[in-house]
Amino acid sequence: MKDDNDLLKELQQKAPGVTINLVSADRMGPMTETEKIRFILDEVEDGRILVLERGLTPMEEARLIQATMAEIDTDTFIGIEMQSYGTEPYRNVFQKLILGAPRPRMAVIGPANLLQTVRKDSNQIQAQILTKEGIAVA
Amino acid sequence: MPLLQSLKNITLGPFLKRMFGKKHVKIGIYGPPNAGKTTLANRIARDWTGEIMGSASHVPHETRRARSKANVVIENGGASLTLDIIDTPGIATKIDFHEFVEDFGMEADEGRRRAKEATEGVIEAIRWLDHVDGIILVMDCTQDPFTQVNVTILGNLEARRLPVLICANKIDREESSPATLKAAFPQHPVVPVSALTGYNIDNLYSTMVKHFR
Numbered sequence: 285m286k287d288d289n290d291l292l293k294e295l296q297q298k299a300p301g302v303t304i305n306l307v308s309a310d311r312m313g314p315m316t317e318t319e320k321i322r323f324i325l326d327e328v329e330d331g332r333i334l335v336l337e338r339g340l341t342p343m344e345e346a347r348l349i350q351a352t353m354a355e356i357d358t359d360t361f362i363g364i365e366m367q368s369y370g371t372e373p374y375r376n377v378f379q380k381l382i383l384g385a386p387r388p389r390m391a392v393i394g395p396a397n398l399l400q401t402v403r404k405d406s407n408q409i410q411a412q413i414l415t416k417e418g419i420a421v422a
Numbered sequence: 423m424p425l426l427q428s429l430k431n432i433t434l435g436p437f438l439k440r441m442f443g444k445k446h447v448k449i450g451i452y453g454p455p456n457a458g459k460t461t462l463a464n465r466i467a468r469d470w471t472g473e474i475m476g477s478a479s480h481v482p483h484e485t486r487r488a489r490s491k492a493n494v495v496i497e498n499g500g501a502s503l504t505l506d507i508i509d510t511p512g513i514a515t516k517i518d519f520h521e522f523v524e525d526f527g528m529e530a531d532e533g534r535r536r537a538k539e540a541t542e543g544v545i546e547a548i549r550w551l552d553h554v555d556g557i558i559l560v561m562d563c564t565q566d567p568f569t570q571v572n573v574t575i576l577g578n579l580e581a582r583r584l585p586v587l588i589c590a591n592k593i594d595r596e597e598s599s600p601a602t603l604k605a606a607f608p609q610h611p612v613v614p615v616s617a618l619t620g621y622n623i624d625n626l627y628s629t630m631v632k633h634f635r
Binding site: 341342343345346349350352353354356358362363364365366367368371386396397401403404405406 | 513514515516517518519534537538541542544545548549551566568569570573574576577578580581606
């Protein structure tokens with residue numbers, strides 16, 4: 285039985301391209317901060333772009349930047365491109381009490397040599413995927 | 423549980439500080455590379471102590487270690503504020519040594535060394551967030567304000583409940599648009615200045631005294 289990585293490798297050999305993983309909030313939710321950062325960095329260092337249904341908190345983003353800096357290798361890994369919308373605003377004080385810390389919104393994170401932000405405002409992120417064959421705008 | 427956590431986080435210290443003011447504060451100057459952080463730190467230090475803090479450059483990541491200047495006294499309209507200023511390295515999510523080589527003509531070894539030092543600088547800058555009482559976030563108002571670095575820094579400050587003042591720098595440039603920056607972050611005070619020429623810097627000082635005291 286082939287696992288997901290074997291299937292992905294097979295597909296990459298047939299038609300090389302960039303892999304984008306859409307990661308659900310349920311997948312990331314149970315992880316600790318350290319686990320989330322390790323998961324993201326492992327995926328990104330393997331050349332995959334992640335779209336997180338629920339991104340990281342600002343504190344987790346800062347820790348991710350620190351961890352990224354510690355892993356930058358001038359020849360193989362130049363860092364990450366990360367874009368998020370920040371946290372969801374509370375609608376009222378009851379929501380604040382029930383939900384606790386503000387919840388992050390969607391985020392996209394990828395290797396800086398593959399992903400480049402074109403434009404971002406409070407409700408839209410436009411990014412380019414840089415490939416050897418050309419540029420795809422997402 | 424969130425309600426209990428909120429109650430647990432309430433301490434009297436910040437409340438008392440707000441009630442009675444704080445006259446000596448540690449202020450970090452933060453922002454992305456090349457926003458003008460060191461130029462601003464030098465401007466503040468020169469105006470109030472006659473000395474500068476470090477060299478500024480058009481090459482990104484010129485400041486790769488945090489530098490501090492203690493006991494800078496700012497006076498404004500009868501009120502005064504004593505600052506310890508921390509000029510921090512620019513925060514970035516990527517550092518590619520090729521940029522130093524191709525765009526700024528450095529030798530490869532020098533570029534690699536600069537990139538390595540810059541990564542350490544970013545780690546140090548983020549670490550300093552645990553030790554400051556407030557932040558001046560320097561943004562280049564000729565650039566798009568919604569960069570991830572700006573969003574992450576502001577999110578951190580809001581989570582830590584640290585006071586922040588946004589310095590919309592480089593208004594001496596023709597293409598600058600401080601109004602865009604003000605519209606992007608309406609929840610924070612934004613002061614347009616030119617750290618290079620000193621234009622509107624008095625407004626920054628009066629806002630600092632009001633905001634950080």
